[in-house]
Amino acid sequence: LMKTNSLANELRDFENSEILLRRAIKAIPTAEPPHRALGLLMLEMERFDEAEEQFAWCYDQMPGDTKLQELRRECRRLQAVKDRKIRSASLTKKRKRSE
Numbered sequence: 001l002m003k004t005n006s007l008a009n010e011l012r013d014f015e016n017s018e019i020l021l022r023r024a025i026k027a028i029p030t031a032e033p034p035h036r037a038l039g040l041l042m043l044e045m046e047r048f049d050e051a052e053e054q055f056a057w058c059y060d061q062m063p064g065d066t067k068l069q070e071l072r073r074e075c076r077r078l079q080a081v082k083d084r085k086i087r088s089a090s091l092t093k094k095r096k097r098s099e
Helices: 002-010 014-027 032-044 048-061 066-098
Strands: none
Touching (some): 002 014, 032 066
């Protein structure tokens, strides 16, 4: 599953990549590599909350891994930026309607 995922990811077939990674996690829930790979995929797909969940799971398995800490911080930062953009766009639409 992980080898096939690598190929799907290389082809930027994110939908199938996600399916394969979730199957790998279901097959061996305690394996860290598919969780990390799914986190990286979610990050690439800008699904930051889901990515952070996967990295948090990995961090619980590997406490002290500084790369995982960095990835988690980056997910939270990117999610906050995304949320601000959504709120800003929403406020702009409301202002235009009220004019």
